[in-house]
Amino acid sequence: MDEQTVMYLGVSAITPFVLLVSASSLGPLGIIIDVFALIAVALILMLNYADFLIFPAVTKLLGIKIQLSKEHYCLKEQNAILKYTGGIYYATGYLTANIYNYVFNAESSNPNSDDDQISLAPEKWERILMNVDFPFKFNVITDAKDVQKYREDLEGERGFLEFQLSRESNSSNPNQMTLTELERKINVTQAKIDKMSSGELPLNTIMYIETTAVGISEKDAVDSLTNQLNRLETVFHTFDVNILRVVGREIHTLYKLNYLLYEPQLIEKLFNHQK
Amino acid sequence: MAIKTNILIFTIFISISVLFAVGTLVSTNPALTILFSIIALFFSVLGFSTRFYTYLYIPLFRSRKRNIVLSNQEAFLLSPSGNTIIINDSVGTYATAFVKIPLYRSSTEMTESEKLDLGRTFSRVLTLTKETTKFSSEMYVVNKDEYINKVRAKLQNSSEKLREMQSSEPSNSEKLNRLKGELTMWENLISNISSSRSESLVTYNMVSAFGQNEEEASSIAYQKAEEIAAGISAALGVTAYIAEGEELLSLIEPNYMIPVETVNEIIRQKSIKEGI
Numbered sequence: 001m002d003e004q005t006v007m008y009l010g011v012s013a014i015t016p017f018v019l020l021v022s023a024s025s026l027g028p029l030g031i032i033i034d035v036f037a038l039i040a041v042a043l044i045l046m047l048n049y050a051d052f053l054i055f056p057a058v059t060k061l062l063g064i065k066i067q068l069s070k071e072h073y074c075l076k077e078q079n080a081i082l083k084y085t086g087g088i089y090y091a092t093g094y095l096t097a098n099i100y101n102y103v104f105n106a107e108s109s110n111p112n113s114d115d116d117q118i119s120l121a122p123e124k125w126e127r128i129l130m131n132v133d134f135p136f137k138f139n140v141i142t143d144a145k146d147v148q149k150y151r152e153d154l155e156g157e158r159g160f161l162e163f164q165l166s167r168e169s170n171s172s173n174p175n176q177m178t179l180t181e182l183e184r185k186i187n188v189t190q191a192k193i194d195k196m197s198s199g200e201l202p203l204n205t206i207m208y209i210e211t212t213a214v215g216i217s218e219k220d221a222v223d224s225l226t227n228q229l230n231r232l233e234t235v236f237h238t239f240d241v242n243i244l245r246v247v248g249r250e251i252h253t254l255y256k257l258n259y260l261l262y263e264p265q266l267i268e269k270l271f272n273h274q275k
Numbered sequence: 276m277a278i279k280t281n282i283l284i285f286t287i288f289i290s291i292s293v294l295f296a297v298g299t300l301v302s303t304n305p306a307l308t309i310l311f312s313i314i315a316l317f318f319s320v321l322g323f324s325t326r327f328y329t330y331l332y333i334p335l336f337r338s339r340k341r342n343i344v345l346s347n348q349e350a351f352l353l354s355p356s357g358n359t360i361i362i363n364d365s366v367g368t369y370a371t372a373f374v375k376i377p378l379y380r381s382s383t384e385m386t387e388s389e390k391l392d393l394g395r396t397f398s399r400v401l402t403l404t405k406e407t408t409k410f411s412s413e414m415y416v417v418n419k420d421e422y423i424n425k426v427r428a429k430l431q432n433s434s435e436k437l438r439e440m441q442s443s444e445p446s447n448s449e450k451l452n453r454l455k456g457e458l459t460m461w462e463n464l465i466s467n468i469s470s471s472r473s474e475s476l477v478t479y480n481m482v483s484a485f486g487q488n489e490e491e492a493s494s495i496a497y498q499k500a501e502e503i504a505a506g507i508s509a510a511l512g513v514t515a516y517i518a519e520g521e522e523l524l525s526l527i528e529p530n531y532m533i534p535v536e537t538v539n540e541i542i543r544q545k546s547i548k549e550g551i
């Protein structure tokens with residue numbers, strides 16, 4: 001959780017907290033206020049951790065459509081972007097597809113294990129293409145990290161882990177599990193430093209899949225889109241990916257990313273909650 | 276600017292919330308106490324929601340309608356040179372350029388070491404530039420309309436020839452049979468083309484730039500794209516180039532990704548299936 005979120009959470013929780021504490025002095029009335037305050041706290045926490053549930057529910061309940069540009073709008077369910085042109089509806093939907101085993105971020109200390117995955121990737125990709133008969137896009141947004149800073153961070157991390165390891169091994173009753181875990185973490189950090197030394201650069205990446213379906217009505221297009229997204233979810237399981245349909249405010253950002261790439265810090269912040 | 280607006284709206288909501296919380300504590304009327312507490316808590320939740328939704332609140336308050344209009348402008352404009360798109364955002368003017376990466380190799384014709392090399396090279400391509408970029412692989416529907424029209428013209432031509440032959444030389448059965456065969460061939464070809472869709476795969480890179488005006492943004496984006504194209508060409512051994520005009524639109528616009536002629540065919544086939 002970043003500092004800004006902590007600030008927002010802290011300040012927003014003042015009122016519910018004050019009411020919770022002081023309502024007890026109001027007798028039976030206080031119990032009602034306590035219940036409302038607890039509901040407010042729950043809503044704030046849900047907005048922070050699962051706003052993809054609350055936001056579409058609110059827009060659906062109030063029937064709010066969001067017009068993103070002259071020809072594009074977002075449905076009240078917040079799960080698809082629609083374009084209406086030439087009497088045809090084009091519905092676009094998104095799936096998260098963060099490949100956690102991207103070679104640099106993978107928690108592996110053995111470079112040979114990455115090789116197997118890399119050499120299998122083209123074949124897996126082509127198998128996916130063979131099984132899909134509708135348009136889709138696989139997108140990877142990359143942003144290079146500051147190499148010097150990242151290296152210093154890794155070296156600092158390794159130093160701290162080594163210190164913890166030496167303290168644990170010098171203690172009167174060293175825990176074997178802790179020692180093994182610390183040694184593993186040191187090896188992973190060292191492997192990342194070695195990769196950088198061999199010329200590979202650390203990256204921030206955001207990956208997602210996008211597909212478009214057509215229909216003669218809004219419902220027709222959205223139903224076809226849902227089918228396509230389900231099929232993509234199935235075929236992409238051959239990769240080691242965590243796939244989820246994107247709903248809520250992130251869909252507005254993904255729509256914009258089709259045309260425009262913002263500054264990396266802004267993109268990273270927008271997707272903080274998807275990770 | 277956006278952050279300042281966020282904080283301003285957040286402060287307003289939280290101030291209202293605190294004000295009503297104080298009202299709850301000092302009020303002696305039970306009904307008012309409950310009402311004030313509900314309002315205080317509502318604004319507290321609303322205050323937190325500004326963390327993510329300020330961009331929706333301002334248009335919502337302005338329009339006071341059920342539908343929120345974030346923009347009623349075109350999503351982008353094609354630059355006069357046709358090789359970048361211009362986006363006028365609330366922050367300023369941006370331009371985006373697209374680099375097409377023609378990759379024609381398939382893993383089925385590669386050895387294990389070649390597959391590994393390709394994977395590693397692609398991993399390095401991702402780190403070519405320090406700019407924020409997007410690499411995409413797009414599978415799109417091929418527009419077969421032009422081809423279908425050619426075959427239809429040939430079909431029509433053959434059928435006219437057959438009609439003429441039937442009226443002028445009805446006894447020349449050899450020639451008639453040949454023309455009938457030709458006609459059947461074109462009919463079969465049309466039915467084969469229409470019964471299946473053809474997809475094609477394209478890989479591209481996208482890069483954006485900010486500028487004081489459209490020309491500046493467009494020129495910076497084009498320069499960045501040229502650098503990336505040169506880097507990709509050297510790394511992958513292909514001729515990467517900057518997409519222009521319709522080729523560029525097919526990378527971003529759904530109606531170019533799925534041509535309208537094919538859409539009609541999809542809808543027709545869907546209706547037949549549903550009918551069955």
